[in-house]
Structure formats: C-alpha cells, structure tokens
Amino acid sequence: MSYFRNAKIIYLRYGNCVLRYDKCVTLALRYGKYVGLAAAVCLFLGGSAMAQTTGAGAAGRAQTAQPLVSEQTLKQVSDHVYALVGFPNIAIVVGNRGTLVIDTGLGVRNGATVMRAVEKVAKGQNLYLTTTHYHSEHTTGEQAFPPHTVLIRPVVQQEELIQRLPQHMARFRDMSQQNKELLQDVKLRTPDILLDGEMKLDLGGVSARLFCLGAAHTKGDMLIFVEEDSVLIPGDIVQSKLFPIMPDGEATMKGWLAVLDKLEPLKPRLIVPDHGELGDGSLIGKQRAMLQELQGRALQLKGEGKSAEEAGKLLTAELHAKHPDFANVERIAADVNLVYAEAQ
Structure with missing residues (x-):
C-alpha cells in the first residue's frame, strides 16, 4: 500500500488499484483483502495542523506499572465501549458489523491478550485497529492482530513511528528484563489507511470519530470519540492522577493546553485515558488545571530569576x-525545562 495526497483528496493505492476519497465521501472498501467489509468509511479531510519536531527524548523513562494487559480487567464502560484496564488502558468499540481496537499493549504477548478479549465481545467480522500515538506500549503488539485487521494511523504519527520508535523501544528494553522479553522480535505492520485530517468509522449501530488536534504529548496524537455513547479515548492527552510526561522534542505545553481547549466542547460523558483511572468528562478540566498550575508556577519562578534546574527541584x-x-x-x-524552553 502507498499513500499520496492532493489538496483535500486522499488516495490509497492497493497494487494497481487507486482509491480516491474526496472531502466527504462514504464508501465501502471492496478491494484486495477488504472484499466483504460492510463497515463504511467517511473521511472529513482537513489540514493536519501538526507542529513541533520529535527527538530522542525521554518518552519511556517513567514506566510506573507492570507492562502486562490482563483479560481479567475487561469491563464494559458504555453500551458499545469496553476497556482493558492496565498499562496502558485499551479501549474496544463494538458495533454490529465491526470492532475498533485502540492501542495494542507492549509487544506481541500483550497484543495477543488484547485479541482474546476482543474475540469475547466482537459481533461483526470486520476488525479495525488504531493507535493513539507511536510510543512502544501503544503500538508494538500490532503483529498479534489477524491479517484481515485494517490498521488506521495518522500520517504524522506514522512518520514519528518510523523515525523514533526504535529508540523508544531500546529505552523500554533497558528498563527491565520483562520489557526486553516483551519487545523481542517486534514486527510492525504497514498501515492500511493513512489519515490526514478526520475519519468517521461506521461500525454498525455506532460510529467512532478519529481525529488529530495538533501536537501535545507527541506530534501525532490521535483521539477517538464514540458519539452515540459520548465516550472519549484521548490517548495520553487526558490522564488521571499522573503528572504529565513531556518527551524532549516531541511534547509541547502550549500545544497540549490548546488541544484541551478544543476538547472541552465535546463534553464527553466518560473518558478512557491511556493511563490512570477511567473517569467522567471532568478529567479534561483537571488535566488542564494541572498543566496550567505547572506552567504558571514555572513561569513565576523563571520571572524571579530561578534557573530551570532550581525551579524543577522546587516544583517537584x-x-x-x-x-x-x-x-x-x-x-x-523535565516538564519545567520544557516550559522554560517555550518561554524563550
């Protein structure tokens, strides 16, 4: 598969066949391995609005939980949404014709666990997979998914993954022997759909809106909103009881706050964060308050002449x-260092 784009049109090439998606065209995929897919795809294409460049950073240094996903944690959180609670939380959106899985867990062992959970709740034959961002615990289990799985990923996130994931996996391997074993022989898939803008996925009786709002935790953050259930899956952008991880060269405090402002009008009833406890829509405001507190206090200390190192110790x-x-x-x-850098 290859991808190329022209203005508000996106093209997907499968061998000698080219599929064209206009700004808002709903069609069923009926080419190659997709014969018989019943779920329709509607793309609402706009600018990707991404900023910032990625760097080696420290994205994986703060692992604070066991990197295993357990089938025993599977719970239904709304009519169509299930969650595997762990490191990370995995969301599963179930429709009559198809199922969307959001993130994979760390390595093929966790990916296989996710698939076993999916098989318990899926109704339709069509299976879709997307990832909220490129970090190891969200992407490296994808090889455990069956061949007919349609992998959907933002263009910018895929570029990040190609450039940064090997370094990120190396850092995760260095954390523990368990991580090293989980990340053995990782084989990544080529996305079937590269998204530049928004996408609305009709799963039959429920739809999932996949969209990007700009750089925040990473450059290619993907968010998913299940409209009928008013459930938001925000990746690492909204978390519960965690200080933010802002990888060097990837995250932006200003961008993160801007994305939270854009999320507020959704007013989700429930939120399934990638890390931390599941919660209601108030998690957005709590996340914003935490970032603003950190940013505001850091800028105050900077104004008082404190170095970034001094401010970091004080704020910690x-x-x-x-x-x-x-x-x-x-x-x-590290978050304070980022605030200081953005204030230059």
Missing part, C-alpha cells in the same frame, strides 16, 4: 506535596 517538592497520590513525580523537572 511543591507539586508532590500537593498531589501525593499522583504518579510520575520524577517527570516534573
């Missing part, structure tokens, strides 16, 4: 004392 102590039940406290100093 302050925020940990104020939010003792939050994980990733070791990431606060």
